[in-house]
Amino acid sequence: MSRNQQLFEQSQKFIPGGVNSPVRAFKSVGGTPVFFRKGEGAYVWDADDKSYIDYVGSWGPLILGHAHPEVIEAVYAAAKNGLTFGAPTEAELEIAELLCRLVPSIEQVRLVSSGTEAAMSAIRLARGYTGRNRIIKFEGCYHGHDDALLVKAGSGALTFGHPSSAGVPAETASSTVVLDYNDLAGVEQAFNQFGAEIAAVIVEPVAGNMNLIAPRPGFLPGLRELCTRHGSVLIFDEVMTGFRVGLECAQGLYGIKPDLTTLGKVIGGGMPMAAFGGRREIMQCLAPVGAVYQAGTLSGNPVAVAAGLATLKLVQAPGFYDRLTACTRALTEGLVTAARKHGVVFCAQAVGGMFGLYFRETLPESYAEAMSCNRDAFNGFFHAMLEKGVYFAPSAFEAGFVSAAHGDAEISKTLATAEQIFARK
Numbered sequence: 001m002s003r004n005q006q007l008f009e010q011s012q013k014f015i016p017g018g019v020n021s022p023v024r025a026f027k028s029v030g031g032t033p034v035f036f037r038k039g040e041g042a043y044v045w046d047a048d049d050k051s052y053i054d055y056v057g058s059w060g061p062l063i064l065g066h067a068h069p070e071v072i073e074a075v076y077a078a079a080k081n082g083l084t085f086g087a088p089t090e091a092e093l094e095i096a097e098l099l100c101r102l103v104p105s106i107e108q109v110r111l112v113s114s115g116t117e118a119a120m121s122a123i124r125l126a127r128g129y130t131g132r133n134r135i136i137k138f139e140g141c142y143h144g145h146d147d148a149l150l151v152k153a154g155s156g157a158l159t160f161g162h163p164s165s166a167g168v169p170a171e172t173a174s175s176t177v178v179l180d181y182n183d184l185a186g187v188e189q190a191f192n193q194f195g196a197e198i199a200a201v202i203v204e205p206v207a208g209n210m211n212l213i214a215p216r217p218g219f220l221p222g223l224r225e226l227c228t229r230h231g232s233v234l235i236f237d238e239v240m241t242g243f244r245v246g247l248e249c250a251q252g253l254y255g256i257k258p259d260l261t262t263l264g265k266v267i268g269g270g271m272p273m274a275a276f277g278g279r280r281e282i283m284q285c286l287a288p289v290g291a292v293y294q295a296g297t298l299s300g301n302p303v304a305v306a307a308g309l310a311t312l313k314l315v316q317a318p319g320f321y322d323r324l325t326a327c328t329r330a331l332t333e334g335l336v337t338a339a340r341k342h343g344v345v346f347c348a349q350a351v352g353g354m355f356g357l358y359f360r361e362t363l364p365e366s367y368a369e370a371m372s373c374n375r376d377a378f379n380g381f382f383h384a385m386l387e388k389g390v391y392f393a394p395s396a397f398e399a400g401f402v403s404a405a406h407g408d409a410e411i412s413k414t415l416a417t418a419e420q421i422f423a424r425k
């Protein structure tokens, strides 16, 4: 039995499902999850010492690749001065100023420890600011595991949401209206019906939790216009897209200013850190200035802030996102060419350093289309690539990530491997 298998069996005795976050368990693709022991650049090594080219990057944070020397150095230096104070530090000011300078819509920002906390806090803030309760989210968008956001669509287009997890009260879910991503007419209809009750619309500006779905032209501007017209708060959840699709995040790429933005993943450089920020007038409703309570013992943790600052310094290098985008496109375009050559029904797309792979004819534009891909074909491809040392996300419904440490060598090896696998079909 491999060390991976032994570890998984043992882990299941002490940890529910053997994992500390469900998608790690390989339920979607089957088989034994890989236990990692080391990462460097674009590569990871498992418990059996096998190496892989990594296209997960810890689900997005590792835009510089694993264990980037400057990030590790910054972490050591900060840790030597103390792990946490529970009091303000100069580095928090530095990262707050930087986020306000880089992200067009952010005038004030608060640091938290996870994307879940950022989205949950942004929702509470939007409710406190507007004095309204209802929120709109889109099916297939994930905003962390807060009760109000763990909600799936009801059976009709405009029904109230149902809990998508046991333990979420139906009353909580019923304040969430769940609509189809990219369907502006549906959003318009919801606003016509409950406009004066809607506190916020929360959206992933590029959806990355139902594979990758790009916004249709007009979708994000339409959301902006409707929220402005009805006095609702537009929240861009950029936990995944923030500093992943460009230096000004997705809002810079698409030229839309949300009222609030959530950030996570890349801004913590691999450490637990996230943030939410936006218009000063709204942010001023937060305690201790305003009446909306939000707090955290480890918020703005000095070691996490140091990793974030080191990462955000490096992504500002001229041409960083051009190179990352070109590398990610080389991967997706190469995969499409290889699949076509062997008659495999497949397409792919990239936005900045994130990508989607779809075993279907055309790029999906909604949750239903994303769900209609050929899961068996994906699972077969995933396992064959894994076997050959290429680690894609263990689910057909997750976006993939390329880092600045990926280069021609990794892309060429990935494409050659994929071509062999497509040829077997």
Ligand SMILES: Cc1ncc(COP(=O)(O)O)c(C=O)c1O
Pocket (backbone or CB within 6 Å): 059, 113, 114, 115, 116, 117, 119, 142, 143, 144, 145, 204, 208, 209, 237, 238, 239, 240, 264, 265, 274
């Ligand atoms: C868009 C989005 N929002 C929120 C979250 C939740 O972040 P975390 O896992 O740090 O709680 C995620 C996690 O993948 C995400 O992709």
